[in-house]
Amino acid sequence: MKTIIIAVLFGLCVASFAQDVVEPPGYGVYYKSKDGWQRLDYARPLGASAGAFSGATLNYHGAEAALQITDRRPVFYFNRVPTARNALIIRFEKKKDQREVQVIRSHVLTANSGPDKKHLPDVTVQSVNDHLVSITPSEDLPSGEYLLSDSGGYGGYDFGIK
DSSP states (O other): HHHHHHHHHHHHHHHHHHHHOOOOSEEEEEEEEEEEEOOEEEEOOEEEEETTTTTTEEEEESOOSEEEEEEOOOOEEEEOTTTTGOOOEEEEEEETTEEEEEEEESSOOOEESSSSSOOOEEEEEEEETEEEEEEESOOOOEEEEEEEEEESSEEEEEEEEO
């Protein structure tokens, strides 16, 4: 009888600990701060600019994202987002009242698609459970504006590091 009670108590403790680890309150992309879960808003490009020798750039509204954090190595959680394994963190170029991501780089004889590697910090993508994936930069991010994108810069979840 004592063995059963101890086993049940142990199971309850493990289940309680597992629930405290990570579980955002709903579908979407979240950052867990000291104050709790913060849902990231989806940001779409407002327009694009293209040039024969400069490539194509997507423009995002505003000089800063609504979510500004101080954590230099934030952990983001994709809850029930099927494309989470493709997620990248892209550093924006800041221009006056907007932010930009270059998605095609072209030169006289060549063109390359996707953001420049110098704007792509390495990330660690990890399955937490069957519906939750975490994305963490491998190194501290410098101050600036970023896009957490699962589509190579054609939309995503914006945030800033103070």
